[in-house]
Amino acid sequence: MIKFLDLKIINQHYEEQLKKAFRNFLDEGYYILGSQVIQFENKFADFCGVNHCIGVSNGLDALTLIFKSYIRLGKLKKGDQVIVAANTYIASILAIINAGLEPVLVEPNEDTFNIDPLEITKKISDKTKAILAVHLYGMLADMKGILEISRKYDLLVIEDAAQAHGARDMDLGRKAGNLGDAAAFSFYPTKNLGALGDAGAVTTSDDSLAKMIYKLRNYGRSTKFKNDALGYNNRLDEVQASMLNIKLPYLDKENEKRREIAKKYVSEINNKKILLPYWDGSKNHVFHVFVIRTKNRNELKEFLLKNGVETLIFYPIPPHKQKVFKSWNNKSLPITENIHDEVISIPLNPYIKSRDVEKIITALNNY
Ligand SMILES: Cc1ncc(COP(=O)(O)O)c(C=O)c1O
CATH class of the missing domain: 3.40.640.10 (Type I PLP-dependent aspartate aminotransferase-like (Major domain))
Incomplete structure (x- = not known):
């Protein structure tokens, strides 16, 4: 896994x-x-x-x-x-x-x-x-x-x-x-x-x-x-x-590594059911997480799990829908709500193995 x-x-x-x-x-x-x-x-x-x-x-x-x-x-x-x-x-x-x-x-x-x-x-x-x-x-x-x-x-x-x-x-x-x-x-x-x-x-x-x-x-x-x-x-x-x-002292190098992996994901993940994150390719992104979007997130999550890839969701519930913010619960924020319904993050870190990156790309393209 x-x-x-x-x-x-x-x-x-x-x-x-x-x-x-x-x-x-x-x-x-x-x-x-x-x-x-x-x-x-x-x-x-x-x-x-x-x-x-x-x-x-x-x-x-x-x-x-x-x-x-x-x-x-x-x-x-x-x-x-x-x-x-x-x-x-x-x-x-x-x-x-x-x-x-x-x-x-x-x-x-x-x-x-x-x-x-x-x-x-x-x-x-x-x-x-x-x-x-x-x-x-x-x-x-x-x-x-x-x-x-x-x-x-x-x-x-x-x-x-x-x-x-x-x-x-x-x-x-x-x-x-x-x-x-x-x-x-x-x-x-x-x-x-x-x-x-x-x-x-x-x-x-x-x-x-x-x-x-x-x-x-x-x-x-x-x-x-x-x-x-x-x-x-x-x-x-x-x-x-x-x-x-x-x-x-290692942070800049590690961020560069994160961007290299992100570049590979962006150029090699090729599946119409998956929306890749927008990025202009510059250093304005340090890919704390690599967030993709898909209509049926739970199905993708299950599929990836079966293919040996763990994912996480940042974040499943928007703040205005949280119990603690009752007065906001009926607020309409459609863009936020769509994002929270569709996002799912795939593994990306500076020390991920190249063969794992390949496996993740293959799994996503086979979905
Ligand atoms: C965007 C954002 N703001 C604030 C925080 C709070 O940081 P901490 O967990 O160190 O209190 C986090 C951390 O999870 C975060 O992601």
Whole structure:
């Protein structure tokens, strides 16, 4: 069986380095916000091309801290509206709500799966103060279009870059994490840059935002025994930071490998019942997942299973149809609903064997 993703095999490539780093960690005996967190923050800020990276506990906390910090700084206030793609992962929406803001769901573009700038304009009201641009499945949202709107209406632009580490916007010449006012990353183990547990980061070149997030992630303290804000404990763990320090230098090469496999899928999967993902072939996509569409997804899933290929669905139920969002359940978002009914992801990772890629292509063409 070709597994959808075997993290053990992926992390085996770093095993000796990871063990050595853990040994060093034990020898050093410094457990919270130590040298590994600082090193990672510096390296990841450089990688993204921003002035600050603040290591935090996970991607959801990274997003929530950005919104809460903007409220503390007076740039947002409770009840302000934040525009977000309706087909995003639920965490993007939770962050907006948990910070006391109101999410406004906008349909994605059917081809790119990312928020449609034309639809954004239709949803802007006096209460709209920010756009959360999610780079879904690893492909950058239309940042040029989004930034134009943000300038016209004076909106903050926050990136949800949880799935897009290292993706480069070819128009803007900058990477994910450096395309708006601030960005949130998740290093959940399955991500392109994955830790061995929960981890996340905020990137920004806004000095006052960075200062506030440094403070809020660590009880609101400005120095060891001075607290001047009502803070949280949202720190990046030292062990996870040391794992990320080992993996970061390989990220660009691994993303390139993901694109090579994607290129092969795009050129060799040839079945009228399967819709392949749109991609312009550039580095704006890091293929966190390779998402195809088909009318009878369960049938395809079963067929592939019988042919030894495991698949996963990102995501089977859109946020507005979730029980937790009862007031949205009758909302009509047809593009989002179609996408959620038809998408299915096939295995793609930098260490997948060539013969498995061939097997997957053959199985899909035989469907
Ligand atoms: C688009 C998106 N945003 C936010 C998150 C939240 O990240 P985390 O799981 O690290 O909290 C995820 C992770 O699954 C995600 O895919």
